[in-house]
Amino acid sequence: MKxxxxxxxxKQLIISKAFDLFYENGFKNTSIDRIMKATDxxxxxxxxxxxxxxELGLEVISLKVQKRVVDGMISPxxxxxxxLELLESVFIDRLRAFPFYDKQNGCPMNNLINEIxxxxxxxxxxxxxxxxxxxxxxxxxLERGKQAGEIKREVSSSAVAIYLISAFExxxxxxxxxHEDSVLEDYLKGLSMYxxxxxx
Amino acid sequence: MKxxxxxxxxKQLIISKAFDLFYENGFKNTSIDRIMKATDxxxxxxxxxxxxxxELGLEVISLKVQKRVVDGMISPxxxxxxxLELLESVFIDRLRAFPFYDKQNGCPMNNLINEIxxxxxxxxxxxxxxxxxxxxxxxxxLERGKQAGEIKREVSSSAVAIYLISAFExxxxxxxxxHEDSVLEDYLKGLSMYxxxxxx
DNA sequence: CAATAAACATACTGGTTAGAATGTTTTGCT
DNA sequence: AGCAAAACATTCTAACCAGTATGTTTATTG
Numbered sequence: 001m002k003x004x005x006x007x008x009x010x011k012q013l014i015i016s017k018a019f020d021l022f023y024e025n026g027f028k029n030t031s032i033d034r035i036m037k038a039t040d041x042x043x044x045x046x047x048x049x050x051x052x053x054x055e056l057g058l059e060v061i062s063l064k065v066q067k068r069v070v071d072g073m074i075s076p077x078x079x080x081x082x083x084l085e086l087l088e089s090v091f092i093d094r095l096r097a098f099p100f101y102d103k104q105n106g107c108p109m110n111n112l113i114n115e116i117x118x119x120x121x122x123x124x125x126x127x128x129x130x131x132x133x134x135x136x137x138x139x140x141x142l143e144r145g146k147q148a149g150e151i152k153r154e155v156s157s158s159a160v161a162i163y164l165i166s167a168f169e170x171x172x173x174x175x176x177x178x179h180e181d182s183v184l185e186d187y188l189k190g191l192s193m194y195x196x197x198x199x200x
Numbered sequence: 201m202k203x204x205x206x207x208x209x210x211k212q213l214i215i216s217k218a219f220d221l222f223y224e225n226g227f228k229n230t231s232i233d234r235i236m237k238a239t240d241x242x243x244x245x246x247x248x249x250x251x252x253x254x255e256l257g258l259e260v261i262s263l264k265v266q267k268r269v270v271d272g273m274i275s276p277x278x279x280x281x282x283x284l285e286l287l288e289s290v291f292i293d294r295l296r297a298f299p300f301y302d303k304q305n306g307c308p309m310n311n312l313i314n315e316i317x318x319x320x321x322x323x324x325x326x327x328x329x330x331x332x333x334x335x336x337x338x339x340x341x342l343e344r345g346k347q348a349g350e351i352k353r354e355v356s357s358s359a360v361a362i363y364l365i366s367a368f369e370x371x372x373x374x375x376x377x378x379h380e381d382s383v384l385e386d387y388l389k390g391l392s393m394y395x396x397x398x399x400x
Numbered sequence: 401c402a403a404t405a406a407a408c409a410t411a412c413t414g415g416t417t418a419g420a421a422t423g424t425t426t427t428g429c430t
Numbered sequence: 431a432g433c434a435a436a437a438c439a440t441t442c443t444a445a446c447c448a449g450t451a452t453g454t455t456t457a458t459t460g
Binding site for chain 1: 228331357370
């Protein structure tokens, strides 16, 4: 195999296993040894491709975590159609569609925010970028809805965006404490009411 | 000094220092050694009073973390007066009044929920108890507001309670990523709108 | 076909971890 | 006073941690 390709595949393997383990057990609680055991490669291989655990963490955030949020919560906002119906379908359907594993383990981004969000500024920046991208996409959609006469013009788009994100991330943490979905249904009912209110 | 009193004071000292360090550095990232260094006592003293780190963690949750939420977010809900004004003052004023340290480090309960909420069921139960107590107090206040003709009767109290809690915990995590309060102001604006809508 | 460098593996370092074992001091009780 | 137990301190262990040093194997290139 070509070296360049082989190297890239190995890095992707490490990042992928690292993401899974960070998600399940937390960032600081996951050792390089444990990650490399999952890849069936050695520690030497890791430090050949990465300079430090921090460097890996940043790649996991900017490649895997960010992609997950973009694919699941941001890109779908750009589809055509009624802005409010779009918001509903993205926020409600996605939450309902999560597999048990994801409900139990919460949001990978939110887990990292709460675990290492007050740690080092490089982590802060990487995670903040995702939030900002999400916020921007929401604002854009809300403004589109106002233009289309679907959303009240007097509401602050950035306030609605942040409130939607906050509640979503909040419930994904709280859901971890329960073994059933009733708390999720409460949230969804609360969200529906919220969206109803900004309707024109 | 009486033995019983001395023992109790020592346990309180350990719990207090443990809470501070858990808050700043996370639960798993805080060692017994580090905690006992902060108390100026020895590791032997710790294992005389506590059987394990887990036992200490549960005491910190049920005594310190719970008390913090009760004092700051639950007890104030029982004051007399207009229910909506009460909600506003509790959620908005408290968030604004947090010192820089608390804004940067987030919510102690939410940090624990996201760090160890999917870990062991004893932690889940201890943290869930706090959420349930908070939710109950909010529902009680919302029902009171409905009776007083201050809140729309058709809204689901449990849905509003969970949505309020979710958004609050969510923003306390997100705020960690920023160095200023603009994201907090967005949240507060969003919250005001939300409360306005359930008004009768 | 060599020389070279990339892609790994193995073995180690110095530090930290939860917890146990064992010692010493303080307090309580008769 | 004298004995017992509680409240600590000191020392140790076996495992784990991030990162380094030094190998060996595989691919690339002249």
